[in-house]
Amino acid sequence: MDNVTFGVTMLICGMGGTILTLWVMSLVMGLLGRLFPEKPEQKEG
Amino acid sequence: MAEAIVNGLGGLTVGFQMLAMDWRNLIMLFVGFILLYLGIKKDCEPLLLVPIGFGCILVNIPLSDVMGHEGFIRAIYDAGIDTELFPLLIFIGIGAMTDFGPVLAQPSTFLLGAAGQFGIFLTLLLALALGFPQLHAVSIGIIGACDGPTAIYVTSKFAPELLGAVSVAAYSYMSLVPIIQPPIMRALTTKKERETAMKPVARPVSKMTKLLFPLVITILGGIIAPKGLPLLGTIMLGNLMRESGVVGRLTKASENEIANVVTLFLGLCIGATMVGSAFVKAQTLIILCLGFLAICLDTVCGVLMGKAMRVVTGGKFNPLIGAAGISAFPMAARVVQKEGQKWNKKSYLLMHAMGANAGGQVGSVIAAAVMLSVLAGMGIIR
Numbered sequence: 001m002d003n004v005t006f007g008v009t010m011l012i013c014g015m016g017g018t019i020l021t022l023w024v025m026s027l028v029m030g031l032l033g034r035l036f037p038e039k040p041e042q043k044e045g
Numbered sequence: 046m047a048e049a050i051v052n053g054l055g056g057l058t059v060g061f062q063m064l065a066m067d068w069r070n071l072i073m074l075f076v077g078f079i080l081l082y083l084g085i086k087k088d089c090e091p092l093l094l095v096p097i098g099f100g101c102i103l104v105n106i107p108l109s110d111v112m113g114h115e116g117f118i119r120a121i122y123d124a125g126i127d128t129e130l131f132p133l134l135i136f137i138g139i140g141a142m143t144d145f146g147p148v149l150a151q152p153s154t155f156l157l158g159a160a161g162q163f164g165i166f167l168t169l170l171l172a173l174a175l176g177f178p179q180l181h182a183v184s185i186g187i188i189g190a191c192d193g194p195t196a197i198y199v200t201s202k203f204a205p206e207l208l209g210a211v212s213v214a215a216y217s218y219m220s221l222v223p224i225i226q227p228p229i230m231r232a233l234t235t236k237k238e239r240e241t242a243m244k245p246v247a248r249p250v251s252k253m254t255k256l257l258f259p260l261v262i263t264i265l266g267g268i269i270a271p272k273g274l275p276l277l278g279t280i281m282l283g284n285l286m287r288e289s290g291v292v293g294r295l296t297k298a299s300e301n302e303i304a305n306v307v308t309l310f311l312g313l314c315i316g317a318t319m320v321g322s323a324f325v326k327a328q329t330l331i332i333l334c335l336g337f338l339a340i341c342l343d344t345v346c347g348v349l350m351g352k353a354m355r356v357v358t359g360g361k362f363n364p365l366i367g368a369a370g371i372s373a374f375p376m377a378a379r380v381v382q383k384e385g386q387k388w389n390k391k392s393y394l395l396m397h398a399m400g401a402n403a404g405g406q407v408g409s410v411i412a413a414a415v416m417l418s419v420l421a422g423m424g425i426i427r
Contacts, residue, residue: 001423006179007170010419014166017415019159021269022408026155028261029254033149036253 063107069321070105076319077101080213089220092305093193093312097213100316111317118317121310126201126208131311132194133279138304139194139406140283141296143374145258147400148407149250153354154370154397158404160350161370162412164189164342168335175331179425180204183416185332188215189339190409191222192372197311198276199413203426209318210329214336222373225337226344226380230368233348238355239388241363246396252288259285266411272421273414280410343371347401369398372409378402 064070080098084091100118103111111118125131148154169186177185184204187196188211196215200208218225231239259281267274286296318324351367365385369377378398385394420426 001179001425003173003179006423006425007173007182009423010169010183010416011166013419013422014169014412014416015163017270017419018162018408018412019156021266021411021415022155022159022404024269025262025265025407025411026152028265029149029155029258030152032254032257032261033152033248033250036251036257038249038251 060107067107067321069325070107071321072325073105073319073321074102076324077105077316080316083217083220090216092308093216093315096309096312097216097316097319100313101209101319102316103313104317104320112320118313122314122317125307125310126197126205126314129198129201129275131307131314132198132201133275134303134307135194135311136276136279136410137283137299138301138307140259140280140285141287141299142304143280143284143287143403143406145284145403145407146250146255147246147396148403149254149258150246150248151397151400154366154400155404155407156354157347157350157367157370157401158406158408159370159411160367161343161347161372161401161405162190162408163346164339164344165412165416167342167346168339171338172335175335181207183420184211185335186339187211187413187416188218188332188336189343190372190413191215191219191340191343191377191405192409192413193219195276195372195409195413197315199417205318206323207332209315209324210332211336212315213319214333218336218340219373219376222340222371222376223380223383225340226368226377227384229341229344230348230365230381230384233345234352234364236388238352238364239385240392241355241360242389242392243361243363243366243394243397245393246400255288256285259288262407266414270411270414270418272417272426273410276410277414280406340371344368347371347405363392363394363397366394366397366401369401370405370408371402372405374402374406375399377405 077098080094083089084094110116165186168189169182172182172185180203184200187199193215200211263281266277286292347367347370351364355362369381371377381398382395385392
């Protein structure tokens, strides 16, 4: 594979893949944050 | 008898003769001293620069056999670097030490962590343009991950001959983040942008979310980029142990004893790859320059992503926070806080920047994992 094809593929798939993966992770973690919100501690007694 | 004495004395002077014959060893002995000076006197990543500097001195003493077939550092190298074990063990410790709470409180900061890795891919292109072979370019680009263990993991796999230069660049520039980043942050932002005060991060994160985070990231990341699963799995294992709170002994061992022992061995091995004949080359200088550029480009892309988030939020976001989207944790977040305070005394960016910085920690691992999987997809690696 020539260097230009290699470089452009790495740039598009690498940068694109990184941002896409982290975006999906941010969505999933946002969703989990909503599903399992922090509950205020209940006072005893 | 006189001849035997002369021969015996000759055995004691042969090292000096060899030293005079190869000037590159002398240069590397000097480099070893500089690394020790930076570690001991300037407090630049001393945990790594001290063993690296000493390893460099050990291997450049003429007739040194520490990296020979039966050398003691060779034995450590074969056991921990050749097998890629050491960076992974360090990652368990990093996971055990890192609180990902700030990024979980604001999951959108994951995007800043992604932008902070773009320098990897841009530097890879530059290295290719300068004529480096493809896998060498990958290893040089990975300096932009700003993450020592990731750089060592990738380089030891694909370009072990560059391990010394890449590791020294990665760790040295990480410690220089407070010097490298501020001028770039100022150059890319307006006074008004830098003065923007942010609301405090109000949303607390539940224990369940913190527990699910390492599991979700491992499974999701592992499915998308299976080649990087060892990196992702080890950092998340450390974090799961931390957040579970039920394996305190293992967590403490990971972040202290294991991380310390491995750091010592790792540093010695990296230093021992810096043999004069292999290190004193124009190529090493180019790698160091490209590494510097990689971290500058990370900062540029992070700040630009911060500016994009400012547009999306209608001017409520301070783009300086984008500079924290690299993996140098928590140093980059502190740099952002300090820079923000310079322009607006009422601005407290630390918690936001910690989110971006923790995102950068995950981002660097994901970027490496994606890179490895893309390489495997192209059939360049198996």
